[in-house]
Amino acid sequence: MAEQLLVLDDVTKDFGSIRAVDGFSLEIPAGEVTAVIGPNGAGKTTLFNLLTGKHAPTAGRIFLRDERIDGKPPHEIVRMGVARSYQITNFFPKLTALENVRLAAQARHTGFSPRDFLTHYADLGEPAEAAYGVLRRLGLEHLADEVASTLSHGQQRHLEIGIALAADPDVLFMDEPTAGMSPEETAETKELIQDLAADLTLVIVEHDMEVVMESADNVAVMNRGSLLATGTPDSIQENEAVQRAYLGGGGAV
Ligand SMILES: Nc1ncnc2c1ncn2[C@@H]1O[C@H](COP(=O)(O)OP(=O)(O)OP(=O)(O)O)[C@@H](O)[C@H]1O
Ligand SMILES: [Mg+2]
Known part of the structure; x- marks a missing residue:
């Protein structure tokens, strides 16, 4: 069993009357690639925002190694070894x-x-x-x-x-690293992810299932703010509840 680097314990995030993350628990092992997938609006980016300090949870706890990080400001969490790239372009x-x-x-x-x-x-x-x-x-x-x-x-x-x-960082969060990319750029990014995985813990939100299947050690499926399933890429692909969630009109995978 790999050491758990990050642990989310029953984490909830409300924006007014919208519950974006709903009692979400997950363990993220050190040294592995964990993919978070789910339909549009499932709460994936919000989860990253909670893990990197942009938002504080409404309820629940987040641990990095043995230390609680929920509610800490982003610069402090960065200094503890957590970094991220964004779904939306973010540079000077x-x-x-x-x-x-x-x-x-x-x-x-x-x-x-x-x-x-x-x-x-x-x-x-x-x-x-x-x-x-x-x-x-x-x-x-x-x-x-x-x-x-x-x-x-x-x-x-x-x-x-x-x-x-x-x-x-020790752990890098990437929110849709291949979004908007050409097939060639996606292939390069897949290689980059595999290269980075050699010495970093990676957590990626990714809609490209080929990237997920080929790069991830673990997959966590989010639906309506909750954890629907976790497992290896193969087991997730065969999971009926996952197939139902996607076919049920939650949006693109
Ligand atoms: N800052 C915010 N204020 C209010 N509502 C928000 C905020 N951020 C997210 N939400 C809402 O929370 C829910 C989850 O959104 P989130 O962006 O986390 O989903 P996502 O899984 O990343 O979706 P996508 O695949 O489209 O990127 C949505 O209903 C969204 O409108
Ligand atoms: Mg998102």
Whole structure:
């Protein structure tokens, strides 16, 4: 049995009268790839927002190793080794690829947010080496000095993963890393996920079932805020309740 890195214990999140996450419990093993799947609106992004400190749960507890993290602010959770990339593009479009990653690396070293640096510091100084290392790992080093807004969609999504990696995390959350990608970009991203899985715990929300089936060790299926099923990719594919949830009009997988 792998060690559990993250444990969600009966977690609920309400937005006014909407219950986005409903009594959700899950154990996420260290060193493995866990995919969270489910229909549109199932609560997957909200779950990530709870795990990375953007939202505090309405009820329930979240543990990282043995420490409670629910309700902690995002920068503290990042410093504990948890990083994420977003479903929606999230970088500084006018800065170069290298500057984007470097800001993220620097923010980790000092505890400042990247925006503090942009506002207060002209000289970006040090962790360029680490930032280059990250770009190399992503196969983006030849684009280091390109302005982020000029990169292709797939390159921008990989840059965002780089920004998350710059925090040198133990666990990386990726929200729909292949969304909007061409088949070639999706294939590259699948390889990247498999490469990152060699030394990180990964949690991915992913609609592309081929990516899930080929990359994930564990799959958690979310439906209407609740955990519908967990298991290996094969067992999930054969699970009748899962098939019913998708066929029942919950939206695209
Ligand atoms: N900040 C918010 N304020 C109010 N309602 C929210 C907020 N965030 C999410 N919701 C609602 O919570 C529910 C779950 O949304 P969420 O974005 O977590 O789903 P999802 O599984 O990520 O969907 P998708 O596959 O479309 O990305 C939806 O009904 C959504 O409208
Ligand atoms: Mg989402």
